[in-house]
Amino acid sequence: MALTSVAVVLPGRPTLFELGVVHEVFGIDRTDDGVPLIDFRLCAERPGVPVEISHGITVTPPYGLDAARGADLVVAPAYEYSDTPSEAVLEVFRQAHADGAWLLSVCSGAFALGEAGLLDGRCSTTHWRHSDELKRRFPRTRVDPGVLFVEDDRILTSAGTAAGIDACLHHVRCELGAAIATRIARRMVVPPQRDGGQRQFIDMPVPEIAGETLQPVLEWMREHLVEEQPVRVLASRAAMSERTFARRFAAETGTTPAKWLLAQRIHHARTLLEGTDLPVETVADRAGFGSAALLRHHFGARVGVAPGEYRRTFRSNERRAG
Template sequence: MALHRVAVLVGEQTAAFEFGVLCEVFGIDRSAQGVPTFDFRVCAEDPDRPVRMPNGLSLTVPFGLEGLEGADLVAVPATELREFSPVLLDALRRAHAAGAIILSVCSGVFVLGAAGLLDDRDCATHWMNTDELAAAHPRARVNRDVLFVDDGSVITSAGTAAGIDACLHLVRRELGAAVATAIARRMVVPPQRDGGQRQFVDLPVPACSSDSLEPVLTWMVTHLGEDQPVRELAKQAAMSTRTFARRFVAETGTTPARWLSLQRIHHARELLEESDLSIESVARHSGFGSGALLRHHFTRQVGVPPGDYRRSFTHAG
């Protein structure tokens, strides 16, 4: 489907930071970087009354609920409330029935639950809210171990960073890797953390939180086709092999071999989406060496073989 008109639905006690995440991904003109311009609308039940946010902030909203009409995506940021206006919930249900994708960030999932959009669906939220969500909406299948769940027309995410992941995942799903990467580059966040076509998106590899390994990580990504033994990487970092391995896990959340494999898979996905290279060529360019090895790792990580992935997600031509 197209992903052009994006409506953000806000109400009392909408969290400013999570609202800002949606504005950052969808509300900024990045056409100079090749990103399609979104028709971005912020909507509330009563646009004539400023929306009160936590910490004494308020938000003037330009659109009423009619702004949801014709939306390709309706996004709901986190909120401190648990009870919602029947009029607002009905507008959300109508938008979904009309074909809009519904995406929630963090506790915004409670709005979806109140609208009945989580019934018999898999969903995610912040780990602090999983028990509450499961109790409030027993028909929802709350997954406590993932950062976001893509259930097709409903995408739910955990905390703030996971909301960024979910938004970029949706952009990637609908508009391709190049667009998602362009947005991520401007936001200075990872363009695609671990996940993909599986219904549940696994816990991602965290971005490096320190500058100490950044040069090594950059070198690894720009030399995917080369062998990268830990002892050589440790030399680049001016560390012993043992210290490097321990520091790498502390800063990335995984081992060098696992991190490198994920980067190679990510690059293979981009090539499958954006080029007409053969599977063997994709394997060589992404560092797997052979099509057989690419198929093995790709299928295990993404859930489908490279050829099937290309047929579903190609944006070449």
């Protein structure tokens, strides 16, 4: 399904930042940057009536619930989940999924999907502080409190705050391609991709390191994907011991150097598959895998399809989006 229309359905009192994230990714006209225009609809049970967010801030949804019908993506933004959404709102999510649309929740928006029964038998996530409550209220969902986002059967749930950016950009990448996701990310001044399996920053002390961020090392890693990058070399570049480097790396990125490097290599391979006609063997070499067999192994494990199939799919998406 193409991504031409997005409906955000307010299940209750939304939170400002998370609602803004969804609008920032899907609701801003960036056609001057080559991004296809998306029909963005903010929907509520009472259109035209201001909805309070907090501290006197309100938002006035211009569309009713009927406007969500036919949207390619229906979003449940974060909200005050102590308030149970109305049955009319829950039915919008159920009907959208039954009609073949994707659903996406940001942070506590997962509770709305849970109330609709859509998380039963599926994997999900939310902000780590709410994960126990999500498990308690919806015991039939498999809650993973440690990841940034997870998708299961056209339902994409994300963790708190900034993880919503990752989930939204991930969906753009899957539907419109890496180039479009990267253009949006560049305008937002955020990384174009953080892998969904990265850890949330769960109540752990950040090591006190007297020094600068690891960003220069991360940039070096991206620029030298074809090279071996053992921890001892990376730690030396950061002027740290290997143990300190590993702790600092996990604190800044939420993952290990090896997993982060693999994600960057996969990201570069996807970009090459989408934007060039290079043979898979050449893609594997330029992305740092060394062989097509190794690329196919990791690509299939992380992306879910073979490189050739991925290229055919996204070439079709690019033609459709253009």
